Amino acid sequence: MKNCFELLTLNFVKFFNTLTRNLDEFRPLDPAGKRVGLYTCGPTVYNFAHIGNFRAFVFEDLLRRYLAYRGYDVLHVMNITDVEDKIIRTVRQTGEPMRQLTARFTAAFEDDCRALNILPPHQQPRATEHIAEIIALIRALMEKGVAYQAPDKSVYFSIAKFSRYGQLKKIDAGQLRSGERVKLDEYEKESAGDFALWKARDEADGDIAWESPWGRGRPGWHIECSAMSMKYLGESFDMHCGGEDLVFPHHEDEIAQSEAATGKPFVRYWLHCAHLMVNGQKMSKKLGNFHTLRDLFAKGFTGRELRYTLLGEHYRRPLNFTLEGVEAARASLARIDELLVKLQEIAGDTSPNAGDAAGVEGLVGGFEAALDDDLNVSAALGVAFDFIRDTNKALAAGALKPDGAAAVLQAWQRLDTVLGLGVPQRADAPADIVALAGQRQAARKAKDFKRADQLRDELKVKGWVVEDTPKGPKLKQI
Ligand SMILES: [Zn+2]
DSSP, rough: OOOHHHHHHHHEEEEETTTTTTTOOOSSTTTTEEEEEEOOOOOSSSSOOOOHHHHHHHHHHHOOOOHTTOOOOEEEEEEOSSSSSHHHHHHHHHHHHHHHHHHHHHHHHHHHHHHOOOOOSSSSGGGGHHHHHHHHHHHHHHHSSSSOEEEEEEEEGGGGGGGTTTTTTTGGGOOEEEEEESSOOOOGGGEEEEEEEEOOOGGGGGTBBBTTTTTSSEEEEEHHHHHHHHHHHOEEEEEEEEEEGGGIIIIIIHHHHHHHSSSSOOOOEEEEEOOOOETTHHHHHHTTTBHHHHHHHTTTHHHHHHHHHHHHSOOSOOOOEEEHHHHHHHHHHHHHHHHHHHHHHHHHOOOGGGGGGGGGHHHHHHHHHHHOOOOOOOHHHHHHHHHHHHHHHHHHOOOOOOOHHHHHHHHHHHHHHOOOOOOOOOOOOOOOOOOHHHHHHHHHTTTHHHHHHHHHHHHTTTTTEEETTTTTEEEEEE
């Protein structure tokens, strides 16, 4: 029985909050302490997302899964940015209609998320389907006198009218160029001025324009996220995340627009994920080190191996992505799988009983303590691998009984709801899966690698990966 003092000192999850620059205890706005509103900035769908983007999406997935593990009832909203400067530029360059382009890359993004076992958001609003909400928000800002229509007919947010502007990026008031206007969606801190809420249609926009009280035009990128997040999560909500490149101007501008319109605090906890390097260098098309998931699948890596690679480093530390790193992830997963399969063999049909939990207390306690500490997943995996080493020793000594093995499996399954790596199944693959794998093997023998890749993708869609081992192909459930 816990006494009151113990209840008061129960562990809270702590997160580094970009807004306070502190490790803050997480307390949701919900008076019952149960519901959590989480908004994550989604992709701009004009191209395949790259692994740098997916690092942020995997981090956000870990965050959401851990909050759920901790008993919170998470409502996760992620937008799709389907009208924005880069999209319009691509439409102009390629001639592909905007709706067709954005639908194509939204579908590709969703496929990639499935391959990485990223949980789909509960709501996935698209900017083009929320033009009315965006116009209503801009109108509120106009009525409060914090937005104005400039001679170029575009509507801008006046940063001079919002005294807390710069609070997220920590920009000195002296550095702000209020009154100077910036129409682009992306700009540097040095250009922090009045930013566009509604962009008057120009020639380059072609027919991408909507009617508004200020004439035909389209929304700025930042106002899209303010309108969609508040529609689904309310004017004040708990958490907002993205890559660190979104701190300025995107999130700074979201705060300004939202708080100026509602007079309420917008978001309590801002979490940002550090960037990803490739072989120690910034990822760029020029350097030829620009990876999409498709490129990496073509090299024979699986979504599961890439998930592990993107997940394994603490989110606030830069992640140096290398192909050797993915090979190491493959080896780590093999160690985990090998143990789990052995445990399944020992446990058989035995169910764990309460008395067996003692053997896994260290694993579960260590794992939770690490993740409570600002999602320190590298420490959590360290705890898991110490446990795997010790359990392998116990196995070698014949010291693990069926009920003990069942307890470990049960604990691992629960921890895997956070890691999302999947647990290998003892059950053999169903006949249709075996048949597909057989066809793939035949295609490979016939050197029809295109067909073999198609079959591998088909298996993946059905939830199976086929691994080529020295003993022949092996089927595993994702
Ligand atoms: Zn956003």
